[in-house]
Amino acid sequence: MSAPLLRAEGLHKAFGSTAALHDASFAIDAGEVVAVMGPSGSGKSTLLHCLAGIAVPDQGRVLYGDVDLGAASDAKRSALRRTDFGFVFQFGQLVPELTAVENVALPLRLNGVARRPAEATATEWLDRLEVGDVARKTPGNISGGQGQRVAVARALATRPRVLFADEPTGALDSLNGERVMELLTEAARETSAAVVLVTHEARVAAYSDREVVVRDGRTRSPELTR
Amino acid sequence: MSIAKTFLGLLEGGPSHGYDLKRAYDERFGHDRPLAYGQVYATLSRLLKNGLVELDGVEAGDGPERKRYAITEAGVADVDVWLGQPEAPQPYLQSTLYAKVVLALLTGRPAQDVLDVQRAEHLGLMRELTQRKRGGDLADQLVCDHALFHLEADLRWLELAAARLDALAKEVAA
Numbered sequence: 001m002s003a004p005l006l007r008a009e010g011l012h013k014a015f016g017s018t019a020a021l022h023d024a025s026f027a028i029d030a031g032e033v034v035a036v037m038g039p040s041g042s043g044k045s046t047l048l049h050c051l052a053g054i055a056v057p058d059q060g061r062v063l064y065g066d067v068d069l070g071a072a073s074d075a076k077r078s079a080l081r082r083t084d085f086g087f088v089f090q091f092g093q094l095v096p097e098l099t100a101v102e103n104v105a106l107p108l109r110l111n112g113v114a115r116r117p118a119e120a121t122a123t124e125w126l127d128r129l130e131v132g133d134v135a136r137k138t139p140g141n142i143s144g145g146q147g148q149r150v151a152v153a154r155a156l157a158t159r160p161r162v163l164f165a166d167e168p169t170g171a172l173d174s175l176n177g178e179r180v181m182e183l184l185t186e187a188a189r190e191t192s193a194a195v196v197l198v199t200h201e202a203r204v205a206a207y208s209d210r211e212v213v214v215r216d217g218r219t220r221s222p223e224l225t226r
Numbered sequence: 227m228s229i230a231k232t233f234l235g236l237l238e239g240g241p242s243h244g245y246d247l248k249r250a251y252d253e254r255f256g257h258d259r260p261l262a263y264g265q266v267y268a269t270l271s272r273l274l275k276n277g278l279v280e281l282d283g284v285e286a287g288d289g290p291e292r293k294r295y296a297i298t299e300a301g302v303a304d305v306d307v308w309l310g311q312p313e314a315p316q317p318y319l320q321s322t323l324y325a326k327v328v329l330a331l332l333t334g335r336p337a338q339d340v341l342d343v344q345r346a347e348h349l350g351l352m353r354e355l356t357q358r359k360r361g362g363d364l365a366d367q368l369v370c371d372h373a374l375f376h377l378e379a380d381l382r383w384l385e386l387a388a389a390r391l392d393a394l395a396k397e398v399a400a
Binding site: 039182200201202203205206207208211213215220 | 342345346348349352353355356360374375377378381382385388389
């Protein structure tokens with residue numbers, strides 16, 4: 001068996017005297033969708049932040065391929081987040097001054113792609129997420145559901161190897177949430193991206209291949225409790 | 227679920243044979259539990275006796291003769307009443323899950339494990355339903371949604387129970 005694409009072992013992370021993660025571990029393969037579940041404040045988002053190199057754990061390590069994220073420089077981690085990782089959050093992630101197509105093209109532009117090809121790719125992804133018709137509108141002029149699809153398009157446009165989604169449907173109604181999950185998981189499977197899906201909703205987690213439960217900063221996988 | 231009322235509802239679309247009614251029922255509502263022929267014909271003869279359906283014709287075939295049934299005005303009124311009445315909300319207070327959690331606590335077993343194992347089981351089924359929904363037609367989607375929301379409700383209760391376990395353990399021990 002080959003090593004997982006991304007894995008974490010023995011993670012500890014405290015904010016002041018509050019332990020957010022306590023000996024947490026995690027592993028995900030390419031093309032896999034793993035739901036990270038647990039109550040509010042259980043450490044789900046902290047785990048995601050450590051896995052994505054946004055936060056550095058106090059103890060333990062996160063390995064992306066053979067890169068130890070904790071040992072990597074800030075510059076190296078930023079570069080990885082730009083080229084290899086994609087992010088979708090609950091809301092407030094689009095640049096309000098830019099149109100939808102410019103928003104989706106933005107990470108490609110930051111990676112050095114010229115405007116025309118970047119916007120062509122962005123347009124393809126907007127079509128794929130069924131929001132091609134709002135390409136020239138700014139985030140303030142589209143609905144929440146459309147905005148979230150634009151955000152998913154932006155996260156996938158760079159063809160990330162790992163997509164981090166933190167409550168991606170948290171602000172959407174059931175029908176929109178469902179469609180976003182369908183499109184997100186379909187696109188991720190097609191591009192063999194691994195998806196780390198943080199959610200407290202079981203119906204959203206049902207789009208995953210398996211789940212990891214975080215409680216009081218500790219991770220539990222169902223296969224371990226059987 | 228009332229088979230009789232469901233048959234009446236299906237017959238509102240037009241007269242039908244017992245066999246076709248069973249097939250329509252199984253397709254739309256049966257899923258893993260198809261109706262037995264005995265149930266089908268017992269239900270139809272009761273509806274006939276109560277004047278909610280009538281015979282619309284009898285065809286001779288190779289096997290037993292095939293009776294075609296049509297809904298009566300009284301039958302349509304019966305469907306109206308049924309659809310207008312709310313179902314009694316079911317409080318699942320004595321559910322097996324609840325019993326398992328309390329018994330685990332009473333016997334000093336880790337109740338958290340009961341919850342985790344159950345969550346895994348529920349999520350497994352929810353994944354299957356989500357998959358079925360993706361490839362299904364509108365009727366499939368509606369049926370699966372219904373099941374998914376109920377399973378989700380169970381899970382939310384499990385999550386809450388997990389959050390309350392400490393308090394519950396103290397109460398049980400007292």
